Amino acid sequence: MRTFIVVGHKATTTPDFSLEDIPGTSGRLDILCRCINAAFVISHGIRHDVRILLVLCGGEPHKTVCLRGEDLRHLNPDERTTAALLKKALAIVAWPEWSMSTSGIFVRTGGLGEVLSDLKAKGIKPAYLREDGMDVHEADCNLSGDAVFILGDHLGMTPEEETQILQAGAEVISIGPACLHADHCIVLVNWMLDTGMLGDQTIIRPIS
Amino acid sequence: MRTFIVVGHKATTTPDFSLEDIPGTSGRLDILCRCINAAFVISHGIRHDVRILLVLCGGEPHKTVCLRGEDLRHLNPDERTTAALLKKALAIVAWPEWSMSTSGIFVRTGGLGEVLSDLKAKGIKPAYLREDGMDVHEADCNLSGDAVFILGDHLGMTPEEETQILQAGAEVISIGPACLHADHCIVLVNWMLDTGMLGDQTIIRPIS
Numbered sequence: 517m518r519t520f521i522v523v524g525h526k527a528t529t530t531p532d533f534s535l536e537d538i539p540g541t542s543g544r545l546d547i548l549c550r551c552i553n554a555a556f557v558i559s560h561g562i563r564h565d566v567r568i569l570l571v572l573c574g575g576e577p578h579k580t581v582c583l584r585g586e587d588l589r590h591l592n593p594d595e596r597t598t599a600a601l602l603k604k605a606l607a608i609v610a611w612p613e614w615s616m617s618t619s620g621i622f623v624r625t626g627g628l629g630e631v632l633s634d635l636k637a638k639g640i641k642p643a644y645l646r647e648d649g650m651d652v653h654e655a656d657c658n659l660s661g662d663a664v665f666i667l668g669d670h671l672g673m674t675p676e677e678e679t680q681i682l683q684a685g686a687e688v689i690s691i692g693p694a695c696l697h698a699d700h701c702i703v704l705v706n707w708m709l710d711t712g713m714l715g716d717q718t719i720i721r722p723i724s
Numbered sequence: 725m726r727t728f729i730v731v732g733h734k735a736t737t738t739p740d741f742s743l744e745d746i747p748g749t750s751g752r753l754d755i756l757c758r759c760i761n762a763a764f765v766i767s768h769g770i771r772h773d774v775r776i777l778l779v780l781c782g783g784e785p786h787k788t789v790c791l792r793g794e795d796l797r798h799l800n801p802d803e804r805t806t807a808a809l810l811k812k813a814l815a816i817v818a819w820p821e822w823s824m825s826t827s828g829i830f831v832r833t834g835g836l837g838e839v840l841s842d843l844k845a846k847g848i849k850p851a852y853l854r855e856d857g858m859d860v861h862e863a864d865c866n867l868s869g870d871a872v873f874i875l876g877d878h879l880g881m882t883p884e885e886e887t888q889i890l891q892a893g894a895e896v897i898s899i900g901p902a903c904l905h906a907d908h909c910i911v912l913v914n915w916m917l918d919t920g921m922l923g924d925q926t927i928i929r930p931i932s
Contacts, residue, residue: 557908694766
């Protein structure tokens with residue numbers, strides 16, 4: 517299972533945003549919608565072996581939304597219908613434990629700290645994508661099919677978040693010469709894993 | 725200048741679609757909006773050295789919209805504002821010659837046949853991306869910074885279009901094991917050209 521973690525620094529934690537102006541009213545949930553598309557969507561299906569965690573920091577308490585490919589349904593490739601799924605997830609009452617919104621979509625309170633604690637408890641060291649990181653081909657961390665990748669949004673990471681991420685044992689990696697948006701990085705990482713460029717080739721299993 | 729050509733088989737040739745339901749009312753212009761994002765958007769800017777031609781076959785006569793990175797303005801990464809730019813372009817009167825809509829966006833009547841004729845007149849042989857094509861690393865065609873890539877939408881190409889494309893001297897190439905959407909393919913091709921994987925490395929010149 518590939519895991520992508522994306523931090524939305526201004527991303528709303530409530531459903532009170534307009535589907536007619538997602539960038540302007542939701543704290544840039546549009547960025548996270550594009551990351552969802554990049555993580556899951558392939559021709560004629562959805563990637564089965566992918567999970568994405570969206571850390572929403574635009575309200576207190578922070579919330580995390582998890583989408584899991586193996587039981588994800590109703591995902592269309594366009595931003596608006598994806599944003600509508602997130603709106604539903606943000607409308608249910610969130611607790612520190614995961615609650616299911618729609619099939620394959622879960623929400624809880626808690627932000628990056630909780631996500632990193634979960635990884636630590638499982639002994640997983642993530643890869644943190646940053647433009648000045650080590651070339652991905654020279655990285656030491658596990659970049660096989662079960663790798664975990666952390667990405668920032670348009671605001672990058674705060675110094676405090678960087679410290680948390682590095683204390684979690686993350687390796688800082690770069691995947692190319694251009695400074696790309698998070699969703700484009702996810703497309704590239706998926707492709708690198710598909711082709712076996714980063715280690716064991718993983719099998720693509722679309723489910724719908 | 726990298727060129728991407730994307731054929732939208734049902735894509736509307738008129739501005740009479742709703743920004744509140746782009747997939748349902750425009751003949752899937754949302755797919756072409758995501759291709760525009762993939763072609764141009766990088767962090768803190770727009771790719772200068774890219775051009776995309778969108779062939780709209782959802783009305784008669786067909787129309788082609790061209791976006792040119794070197795003078796493109798007002799491009800945001802979200803689908804809705806990109807669709808609004810296309811709506812403007814489709815609202816102006818189109819002729820067989822290019823007319824400018826907004827800075828860097830041009831429109832004309834004519835479809836794939838005209839686009840391929842233009843390439844032939846310039847002696848350019850395109851690369852046609854298809855999942856069963858030759859591995860991109862083994863392809864013979866020019867895949868340097870001035871390459872031209874043809875991609876289909878969710879409907880692929882018709883047999884007539886395939887014939888036209890092959891008669892234009894296109895090489896059929898594949899960029900990986902997964903069958904991906906056109907926008908994800910464009911992200912990958914941009915990255916391959918950025919890294920020099922396909923030949924000469926090209927310089928990334930964001931303009932805004």
